[in-house]
Amino acid sequence: MLSIKNLKASIAGKTILKGLDLTVNPGEVHAIMGPNGSGKSTLGYVLSGREAYIVEEGSILFEGVDLLTMDIEERALAGLFLAFQYPLEIPGVSNLEFLKAAVDAQREARGEPLMSSKEFLSAAREACKAVRLPTEFLKRGVNEGFSGGEKKRNDILQMLMLQPKLCILDETDSGLDIDALKLVADCVNSQRDAKRSFIVVTHYQRLLDYLKPDYVHVLSEGKIIKSGGPSLAPELEEQGYAWLARQPGEEKSL
Amino acid sequence: MNSWFGNALTRAEAIDDWLHEKRAASLALLRDTDWPTRQTEAWKYTSLKKLEQLDFSDGSPAPVIDVSPISGLNSINLVFIDGVLQSIPADLPEGLTIMPLAQVPDEHQPWVLDQFAGVKPQQHLFGLINDTLATNGLVIDVAPQVDLKHPIHITQTMTAGNEAHCRTLVRVGAGARVTVIEHLAGNQESFNTSFTEYSLATKAELEHYRLALQSDAALTIGGSHFNLDTQATLNSTIVGYGSDLARIDVDISHQGEGTLAKLDAIYLLDKQTHFDLHSNIEHTAPNGTSDERVRGIVADKARAVFNGRIHIHRYAQKTSAELNNRNLLLSRDAEVDVKPELEIYADDVSCAHGATIAEIDQLALYYLRSRGIGLEQAHLMLNFGFINELIDQIPNAVLADWLRQQLSGRFTRMNEIKHSGQEATQ
Incomplete structure (x- = not known):
């Protein structure tokens, strides 16, 4: 599904990703952990096509197609979805209008007939229920006046509506209380199937306890320095990241 | 004469x-x-x-x-x-x-x-x-x-x-x-x-x-x-x-x-139209x-004029007055002439004013596009959102819906006309 090779990317002249390799197969859940500033969010932004981030080297293939030649919206229509660490407030554009435009664009790209307003509204209400946002939120401006947790749940709501192939969750668990965390994890789990893949960026093991990833990677200084199975997460929680950096063979100097 | x-x-x-x-x-x-x-x-x-x-x-x-x-x-x-x-x-x-x-x-x-x-x-x-x-x-x-x-x-x-x-x-x-x-x-x-x-x-x-x-x-x-x-x-x-x-x-x-007193004003101008709003608030x-908020979208060769005066007299202590004007210009030939005027003669008041020419928020644009919404449609949504923010505040819901329909219809037509014009010159 996703194949990243030797990815080097920068923002404002500063190189953040310094040769990242990652392969995600259909149906897999990959967790990415790592210290602050290691490039976790940058990876999500680069994948989504955010313009300020410049790819200097390397390749990204998404379902065999070169992702780097695609516009932001083309990537989304191809099935890539990024749940943001800090979802934006857009006053004046209602959630409903925003969702309808996004769903219409998706269906058009897939060659499916557009939903009628009635169908769409009932689907949107269902999605609200799933993330426990009151349906009145649909009428409000996108994330306008939402709490941090409500914004994150709203991103998950979009994920439920858009049915992407690859979901990147960028610290979706930060700022959520335990109940909301469980709710988000349940939503994600409900979307898991043999075809859909997830990249979950997180600082905490707690989300991973619910999600049970297939792989855990440690990103440090713009590279993946260790990959392992689900048991790596509790190890990291216990020992931190420093011991990894000190392992022989790493170019990192202390 | x-x-x-x-x-x-x-x-x-x-x-x-x-x-x-x-x-x-x-x-x-x-x-x-x-x-x-x-x-x-x-x-x-x-x-x-x-x-x-x-x-x-x-x-x-x-x-x-x-x-x-x-x-x-x-x-x-x-x-x-x-x-x-x-x-x-x-x-x-x-x-x-x-x-x-x-x-x-x-x-x-x-x-x-x-x-x-x-x-x-x-x-x-x-x-x-x-x-x-x-x-x-x-x-x-x-x-x-x-x-x-x-x-x-x-x-x-x-x-x-x-x-x-x-x-x-x-x-x-x-x-x-x-x-x-x-x-x-x-x-x-x-x-x-x-x-x-x-x-x-x-x-x-x-x-x-x-x-x-x-x-x-x-x-x-x-x-x-x-x-x-x-x-x-x-x-x-x-x-x-x-x-x-x-x-x-x-x-x-x-x-x-x-x-x-709350005063919200919205204008949506195209072609060669002219709209001049002079407001004067006397305390x-x-x-x-x-609290005065004025927002306008000006396209084509249209021209908006906004003169906002606030006059706080000597005995009007503890007055709170705010005036904010934001404009979105959709063409190089569009023009806005803005003049805020503050005259304050009382010493214990809170008063703020600002007038800006707005630009589309690049981050918001990215957010919409990251959900698959095309660049052009994302632009339209954000541009209309700029005035829709004030429509959202209208206390009468029926009238707000009616106005939203009128204004968004007009806004859509404005953009359609612009398109056919562009095609014609190609």
Whole structure:
């Protein structure tokens, strides 16, 4: 599904990703952990096509197609979805209008007939229920006046509506209380199937306890320095990241 | 003196009715007033050439004009066509009196004489012209403590080749609550002036709309003017489309203590239209609050003028006044002339103002696109969102929906026209 090779990317002249390799197969859940500033969010932004981030080297293939030649919206229509660490407030554009435009664009790209307003509204209400946002939120401006947790749940709501192939969750668990965390994890789990893949960026093991990833990677200084199975997460929680950096063979100097 | 003005004065002299004394006083002032030029501050950015050259000799056929009420609004409807009031509904709610300006019963005449040209400041040239020429109009009296559930919806429209002058006076009694919609429509070659004077007694609440939805060759000059007595509340929304010549003056006078006025204005201009909004907020008493937000989208070769004045007098301590104007320009030839004016003579006040030319938020654009929404549609959504933010704040939900529909329809058409224009030149 996703194949990243030797990815080097920068923002404002500063190189953040310094040769990242990652392969995600259909149906897999990959967790990415790592210290602050290691490039976790940058990876999500680069994948989504955010313009300020410049790819200097390397390749990204998404379902065999070169992702780097695609516009932001083309990537989304191809099935890539990024749940943001800090979802934006857009006053004046209602959630409903925003969702309808996004769903219409998706269906058009897939060659499916557009939903009628009635169908769409009932689907949107269902999605609200799933993330426990009151349906009145649909009428409000996108994330306008939402709490941090409500914004994150709203991103998950979009994920439920858009049915992407690859979901990147960028610290979706930060700022959520335990109940909301469980709710988000349940939503994600409900979307898991043999075809859909997830990249979950997180600082905490707690989300991973619910999600049970297939792989855990440690990103440090713009590279993946260790990959392992689900048991790596509790190890990291216990020992931190420093011991990894000190392992022989790493170019990192202390 | 240009011929339109000369002709107007001659017509004014011939009017002799129960408002004669008021009219004569304004006529005397007019005789001492020079016709504005581009050097006249109040008309610096708005040319009156279209009015000076007014020629209705073409006589194009008048189309049927839709003056049907807004569905679901449950309003009390009053319609003027070419300045002529069609009818006053029978069985008005208790506590509401509506009279044609020409037929005000004796018992109401004293307060009407008091309020006529008593709220609207003298400096408005066309206000004075309206004083002398407006034989048509309405007088509306809302008795104290009455809570009117039905909005009063006044529609004015013009057919081709006509000129009309309307004056409306509204008295809102102590503790009364009312909604008044001044709705001006039409796109035919015409000229109207429409001035409305409101007085709000102690604790009165007025929800006010001035929908200046004329367009194209419909020239219009007018104003809405408000006196607020102690603890009175005004919530006003102005919407403008702009035409060959469109000018609105709003004066809000905080005369009693603890008054509250909110003024939101939205304009959406395209082609070569012109929309000029002058607002003037006077705080003469302590503890008043005013909050003014003005937002506009200006496309093509259109031009918006916004002059926002706040005047806090010496005794108006503890006043809180905010004025914010933001504009989105959609073309290089679009123009906005903004002048905020603050005059503060009290030392214990909080006052803020700002005027900006907005740019589209790149991050918001990215967010929308990251959900698969195309660049162009994302632009349209954010641009319209810029004014929709104020539509969202409109207290009457039915009217908000109606306005959102009107404005988004107009906005979509504006963009479609631009497209076909671009294709044609390719």
